[in-house]
Amino acid sequence: MPNWIGLLLLGCLLAASHELAATEPRLATPREGEGAYALLRRHGFQPTPEDFEAFLQLNQDRLGPEHTLIRGRSYRIPDTRQVAARKPVAGGRVYYPIFGPHYAWVERKDTELADCALYLESGHGGPDPGALGWREGHLLAEDEYAYDITLRLARVLLEHGAAVFLIVRDPNDGIRDGQWLAPDHDELTYPRQPMPVNQVRRLHQRAAAVNALYAQEGGRQHYHRVVIIHVDSRSQDERIDTFFYHQANSPAGRRLAVNLRDAFEENYRKHQPERGYRGSVSTRSLYMLSATQPPAAFIELGNIRNPNNQYRFIEPGNRQALAEWIAAGIARDVQAERDR
Numbered sequence: 656m657p658n659w660i661g662l663l664l665l666g667c668l669l670a671a672s673h674e675l676a677a678t679e680p681r682l683a684t685p686r687e688g689e690g691a692y693a694l695l696r697r698h699g700f701q702p703t704p705e706d707f708e709a710f711l712q713l714n715q716d717r718l719g720p721e722h723t724l725i726r727g728r729s730y731r732i733p734d735t736r737q738v739a740a741r742k743p744v745a746g747g748r749v750y751y752p753i754f755g756p757h758y759a760w761v762e763r764k765d766t767e768l769a770d771c772a773l774y775l776e777s778g779h780g781g782p783d784p785g786a787l788g789w790r791e792g793h794l795l796a797e798d799e800y801a802y803d804i805t806l807r808l809a810r811v812l813l814e815h816g817a818a819v820f821l822i823v824r825d826p827n828d829g830i831r832d833g834q835w836l837a838p839d840h841d842e843l844t845y846p847r848q849p850m851p852v853n854q855v856r857r858l859h860q861r862a863a864a865v866n867a868l869y870a871q872e873g874g875r876q877h878y879h880r881v882v883i884i885h886v887d888s889r890s891q892d893e894r895i896d897t898f899f900y901h902q903a904n905s906p907a908g909r910r911l912a913v914n915l916r917d918a919f920e921e922n923y924r925k926h927q928p929e930r931g932y933r934g935s936v937s938t939r940s941l942y943m944l945s946a947t948q949p950p951a952a953f954i955e956l957g958n959i960r961n962p963n964n965q966y967r968f969i970e971p972g973n974r975q976a977l978a979e980w981i982a983a984g985i986a987r988d989v990q991a992e993r994d995r
């Protein structure tokens with residue numbers, strides 16, 4: 656066998672081993688009179704708008720008018736229930752309905768984070784909006800802004816080939832580009848569990864979701880981290896810089912928090928050199944830091960009641976920048992881990 660064939664085969668094997676998204680979806684054929692919802696229901700779904708959207712995307716080329724199904728054709732069944740966000744196929748694009756219609760297609764730019772799994776938890780959600788602020792007659796809810804930034808972060812990480820798991824999920828929000836993110840209460844815990852009203856039970860549910868995913872992903876990736884994203888609430892006139900917590904006895908958690916802070920410092924130096932940045936890294940005993948098995952860092956993005964800090968969240972461009980800075984901090988941490 657000539658060498659190049661061996662190389663080609665090796666390439667295919669490597670691609671197959673970590674390109675889970677490349678596995679073909681299941682096929683199904685509709686029964687008489689059956690529409691997409693009924694077909695999905697027959698295949699074990701209680702279809703959400705997210706499932707429906709994924710189904711349409713997967714089957715664009717074989718649907719009849721008004722999204723009808725044509726008898727005798729086979730349709731691809733989406734894989735939205737299994738994993739929050741699979742890795743994009745090498746050099747290709749993957750459709751993730753969770754990001755909403757304008758951002759659902761994610762293009763893989765490189766494989767910088769190909770051996771990494773990130774478990775992203777945006778604070779609060781469901782029955783609990785978290786910290787609240789007001790601006791120009793609009794109610795600002797922590798959970799909505801934290802979620803939007805977390806989605807943007809997830810998308811950047813996917814572009815670099817990471818496996819990403821969204822622990823808090825809102826199937827019909829997606830990435831939103833407005834200033835005012837309307838508060839709602841329909842967020843779910845991965846994969847799609849309703850959130851308990853009781854706070855302790857809600858946090859237990861999230862930590863259990865992270866740990867179950869970690870058990871499943873443990874052998875597949877080398878680098879596993881939990882990133883928890885919140886917005887703080889202080890007195891209205893207190894301006895705070897984004898700061899970070901880690902668990903006291905977690906050197907890897909501390910390293911991640913420090914790398915996140917350093918990425919923020921570097922970006923402020925680059926983009927607002929006059930400003931200065933004093934974001935701190937400290938330990939704090941928090942359930943989500945101690946109960947999740949992979950090392951974790953907790954981010955407080957700013958004070959939701961302070962008019963100056965609010966600008967950091969209400970401007971969609973700023974939310975995108977925060978997401979990119981957090982992603983840069985993670986990339987730094989991955990590099991530090993590789994250099995060890």
Ligand SMILES: [Zn+2]
Nearest residue numbers: 778785885886
């Ligand atoms: Zn919070």
